Amino acid sequence: MINFGYSINKPRVIDIDRNNLHKSNEILREMPELQACIGCGSCTATCTAGNLTSFNFRKVHTLVRRGEYQGAYEEMNKCMLCGKCRLVCPRGINTRGVVMLIKRKLGDF
Amino acid sequence: MKHVIVIGGGIAGMQCAAELARGGIRVTVLEKQSDTGGKLRNWHKLFPSLTPAGEVLGGLNHTLRRLPNIDVRTECEAAELSPRRVVLATGEELECDAVVVATGFTLFDARIKEEYGYGIYDNVITSADLEEMFNTGKVSTTSGAAPRRIAFLHCVGSRDEKVCQRHCSKVCCVTGVKQAMEMKELFPAADVFNFYMDIRMFGPGYEEMYREAQQRCNIHFVRGRISEVSPTIDGRLQIKAEDTLTGRPLKIGVDMLVLLIGMRANDMNAVLEQRCGLERQTSGFMRPRDQFLHNTESNVAGIFYAGAVTAPKSVGESLNEGTAAARGVIEYLAAKECTDNSTIDE
Amino acid sequence: MSFYADFCIPFIAGATVMFAAIALKYVTWLKRLPKSDLMLIAKGIPTPRTAGAVWEIFRESLLHRRIFRVNPLLGYMHMSLAFGWFLLIVVGWTETVAYLGMRWVPLQGHVFFKYFMPMNGIEGHKPFFDFVMDLLLLFVLSGVALAWFKRFRSRSMGMKRTTKHVLFDRVALTALWFVFPARLVAESITCGLYGGGSFLTGGIGAGLAAAVPPEALAMAYEPAWWFYSCALGVFFVAMPFSRYMHIFTEIPLIFLRHYSLRPEAKEKSYDNFEIQACSRCGICIDPCQLQSQLGINDVQSVYFLRDRRYAMLQQKIANNCLMCGRCEAVCPVGINLNTLRLNSRSTMRNIPNERRYNYLAGLDRSQGEGRVGYFAGCMTLLTPKTLAAMQRIFEAAREDVWWADKDGGVCCGRPLKLSGEVDSAQKMIDYNKELFRRHGITTLVTSCPICLRVFREEYGLQGVEVLHHSEYILRLMHRGRLSVKYSAATFTYHDPCELGRGSGIYDEPRAVIEAVGHLTEPAHTREDALCCGSSVANTAINDAQQLRIAEGVAQELDATDAETVVTACPLCKKAIMRGTARRVADLSEIVAENLGR
Secondary structure (H helix, E strand, O other): OOOOOOOOOOOOOOOOOOOOOHHHHHHHHHOHHHHHOOOOOHHHHHOOOOOOOOOOHHHHHHHHHOOOOOOHHHHHOOOOOOOHHHHHOOOOOOHHHHHHHHHHHHOOO | OOEEEEEOOOHHHHHHHHHHHHOOOEEEEEOOOOOOOHHHHHOOEEOOOOEEHHHHHHHHHHHHHHOOOEEEEOOOOEEEEEOOEEEEOOOOEEEOOEEEEOOOOEEOOHHHOHHHOOOOOOOEEEHHHHHHHHHHOOOOOOOOOOOOEEEEEEEEOOOEHHHOEOOOOOOHHHHHHHHHHHHHHHOOOOEEEEEEOOOOOOOOOHHHHHHHHHHOOOOEEEEOOEEEEEEOOOOOEEEEEEEOOOOEEEEEEEOEEEEEEOEEOOOHHHHHHHHHOOOEOOOOOEOOOOOOOOOOEOOOOOEEEOOOOOOOOOHHHHHHHHHHHHHHHHHHHHHHHHHHHHHHHO | OOOOOOOHHHHHHHHHHHHHHHHHHHHHHHHOOOHHHHHHHHHHOOOHHHHHHHHHHHHHHHHOHHHHHHOHHHHHHHHHHHHHHHHHHHHHHHHHHHHHOOOOOOHHHHHOHHHHHHHOOOOOOOHHHHHHHHHHHHHHHHHHHHHHHHHHOHHHHOOOOOOOOOHHHHHHHHHHHHHHHHHHHHHHHHHHHHOOOOOOHHHHHHHHHHHOOHHHHHHHHHHHHHHHHHHHHHHHHHHHHOHHHHHHHHHHHHHHHHOOOOOOOOOOOHHHHHHHOOOOOOOOOOOOHHHHOOOOOOOOHHHHHHHHHOOOOOHHHHHOOOOOOHHHHHOOOOOOHHHHHHHHHHHHHOOOOOOOOHHHOOOOOOEEOOOEEEEOOOHHHHOHHHHHHHHHHHHHOOOOEEEOOOOOOOOOOHHHHHOOOHHHHHHHHHHHHHHHHHOOOOEEEEOOHHHHHHHHHOOOOOOOEEEEHHHHHHHHHHOOOOOEOOOOOEEEEOOOOOOOOOOOOOHHHHHHHHHHOEEEOOOOOHHHOOOOOOOOOOOOOOHHHHHHHHHHHHHHHHHOOOOEEEEOOHHHHHHHHOOOOOEEEEHHHHHHHOEOO
16 A cells, blocks of 8 residues: 555655656646645545545645655546545536546556 | 715614714615614624624614714615615615615525535534524524534635635634634533634734634634535534645534635625626625725715625724725715816806 | 440549448458457348338438438438439439340449430430439439538528538538539530430520530530549549548448447447448537537537547547537437547546555445435535435335445446546446445435446346436335325426436426426426536536536526426536526425425
C-alpha cells in the first residue's frame, strides 16, 4: 500500500524550487478551475472510495499542483468515479474530470 | 415639505427615516411585516458585544415614534418604483421626491441543502431558529433534553456554487462563534464543534471574540465542510466531514446541528431590475453607483440604497448606511431645488 | 450491336473502383467479425429475420420512413434521391429488355441507353418507357433541387443546423448534384437531335431543336454525355470514401441487425457497419443540448462517427457527450451512438489493472435483512429525502428490507464504465453481484436510474428481479400493499435519461404521480425529454455549462406552472433544483407524503 504523502525516509518538505512543475502547469492549463479549490474537504468527506480506503482526493490533487507526483496515479486509480464529489463541491470544480486528467497526464493513457 | 419614501422598515430603513425626519423631510416607511425591525426582531443578542437586539430595536422604534413627519405603513408592499412615485401591491400610488430602497435580504432556505437534513431530521436547526430558541428561552433538543454535543456548520448557502450563492455572507462566521459561545454558556458540559472552510473575522472585536471562544470556552474548530448528515439508531445525528488539517475523514455523532445560513438577495431585486431600471450584481444584490463615493446611491438619480439590499452587512454597517443614505437624499433634494429654482428664474 | 463509346471510360473506371472498394470493405469487416457474431449470422440467415431485413431495407434505405417522421420535406428529399434513383435503374434495365429482349448488355449500355439507341439504329420509341423515365428523372431532380435548397435554407427542412463536411464528401456531393442535371441535359440534347423522350427530355429537346441550330446541338452532344459520365465517375470514385458509403453499408447493416448483432463495450468489426452507415444527415445535431444550450458544435454524433471513421478521433470529442440518447432516439439509421462512443472511450482509456480495487475484498456495510434489497445509489445518499421517503414506504408496505448501501456502498460501476474503463468497472460489478448473492435477495430496488441500468444490463442477476423504485412503488399500489391519497396538488415530471430512453420506463412514474395528484407534461417529454446536464457520462463540460443546461430544463418545467417538479433520479433532482425556485421532489417523496390509511 502506498502511504501517500507521508514517509519517514523521504524528505518531508515540499521543495517547490526542486519540483518540476511542468506537468502541474499542464494540468492547470487544461483545468484552470482546479485552482479555485478552497480545500474545504467536502469531496473527501463524501467520497465513496475514501469511505473504504485512505484515498484523499483533495490531498492528492493539491500535492500534484505542488509538483509532488509520486503515487498520484495509483491513488487516483482508487477512485470509483461515482461523482458524489462533483455534486458537493462548493466551487463547482469538475472533480471527475480532474481525476481523469491527472490519470492521463501522470499515467499511461 | 419634501416627501421621501423609505421601502423597508428594517434597521437600515428605520435609521434612514429618522435621519431624514430630523432634516425636516416628510417620510413614509413601507413595511411588509406587521411591525418595524426586520430580521432583528427575531434576533436575541448581537455580536461581538452581546448587546440584546431588543435594546437596539427599542432605541430605533422610540426615535421613530418620537419624531414628527414619519408615517409608518405596515403590512404594505411596494410593487414598482421610480424617483417620483411608488406603486403599492394594492395598486395605490404614492407621490414623492426621492425613494430609499432598504429592503434588506432573504435568509437562505436550508432545505435546499438536502444533504444536511434540515426539515428531514430532528435537531437540525438554522442559526435563525437558534436565535428564536434563545428568545423564547427554550433551548433543547426535540426531545427536550439538554444537548451534550453540538455542531455548527459555517457557510450554508454562502460561497456555494451548487446553490448559486457564490458570495460570502460575511456575518455568519462571527454569528457562529457568538452562538457557539452562547450554547457553551447555556450547556457548560456540552462539547461544541464548529465546522468551517475559512473563518473570516473582519470586524472590530471579532477576532478577540474568536480567540475567547477557542481559549476560554474551549470550542473546537474543525477545518472541514460537512458533506452529509444522517440519523443514527439512537436518535442522534451522524456527521461526515474531512478534517482537512489532518487530511483524514472525520465522523462525529451530535445531538444538535446548527446550520449558519447565509444571506441571499431578495427575489424582488429581479423585479427592481426588470421594471425599475435598477442594476443588479451577479450575486443578485443591487449594485450601488460605485463602491466608494456613492455607495448608497443607485444608478438612477433619486433612488437610494441603505443596508443589506446591496450586499450582506452587519447590524452596525446597516445602521451607518441608513444615516449615509439619508445624508445623500438631503443633498440630492437640496441640489434639485437649486436647479429647479434656477430654471424658474430663467 | 456496340455498347461502347469513349465517353464511357470515366463511368466504367469509377464504377470499377467503387465496386472493388466496397467489396474489399465488406470482406475485411466480415472476416474480422468475432466468432460469436459469425455464428449469429449463420443461425439467422435461414429464418424469417432475413425477410424482415429485406422489408426494412425497402422501408428505410429506399423510402426513408424514419426521416419522414422528423420532417416530411426532408423525408421526401431523401426518398426522391434514393427510391427515385433505384427506380431509374430498375426501369432503365426493364427498358433495355423491352427494346432488346433478354440479352446481355454491359452496364454502361443500360446507364447510357438513350445514347446507344441512335448509335445502334434503334428506331421507334416506346412512349410508356419514355414517360416513366422522364417522370422518375423529374422525381429525382426535385430531390436534388431540395438538397440544394437545404444547403442554403436548412431551417425550412426542420433542421436548424446541417453537417459540416470533409473533402471527400464535398467532392462526392458536388458530383452528385451534377449527375442528374447532366443526365437531363445529355438526354434532352439527344431527344432534340434524334427525337423520342417524353414531357421532360422530349419537351426540352424539342425546345432546343427549335432554338439552337442543329450543328451547334450536334457539337454539344458528345460533351454533354462526357460530362454526365464524368459526374458519375467522380461520384463513384469518391463514394466509398465519403459519407455516401452509407448507401451500400446500410443494407448489410440491416441484415446483421436482424441477426441480433450489436456493438459492445469494446470495439469490434461490426462497429464499421454502423459507423459507415451514417449518412451524416445531421439530424442528430439539433436535439443535442450541448449544441442548443452551450453552442458546442463539434462533438455531436455525426462528427464523432466521422472522426472515428477517418481515424482522427480525439479524447475531447469522445468525452464531450452527455450520452443522454436524444440523438440515438432520432437517428434515422438507428445507429447505437452511445455504445459506439462508449467503446471509443474504452479503446482510449481502458487499462486493465489486476490490482485495482483490491480494497473491495471482504467489505460489507449493509444493514437489515429481507428478501427485498434496496440499493440507494451513491448520489441518493446526497438526497436523504428520498431515503427517508423510501423508508416510510417500506414500513407502510410492511416490507423487510436489506439496506445495501445506507452507510456507503460500492459504486455500481456504470460511471466508470461510461468513462471507458470497462475492465476496472467489472471489478465493482463483481463485488456488488457477490454481495447481492450472499444476502439472498429476490428483488433489488434502486432509486438511481444509473445503477438500475447497469444492474439490468451487466449484472446478470439470476433469480433477482431488478426494479426502479417507481416500478416497485406502482407494484405495491397495484397489489394493495400501499394506498395513497389523491389530492388537488399539481405535478410535472422530468424523465431522467437513464430511466426513460435508457431503460424504457416512462409510464410507471406517471401512473404513480397520477395516483396522488394532477400531472402536467413539459414541452419535451418521454422519448423526447431533455437531459438535466449533470450526466455522469460527461466529464468535459464545467459547472457553469452544466448549470446552463439545467436552467434550460428547469425553465420548461416552470412553464407548466405545476406546484411541484417530480423526477426519479437524484442527479436530475439536484440539477433541476439549481434552476428553479419551485419545489423539486423525488417520486418517492410525494408518495410518502400522501400515504393513505
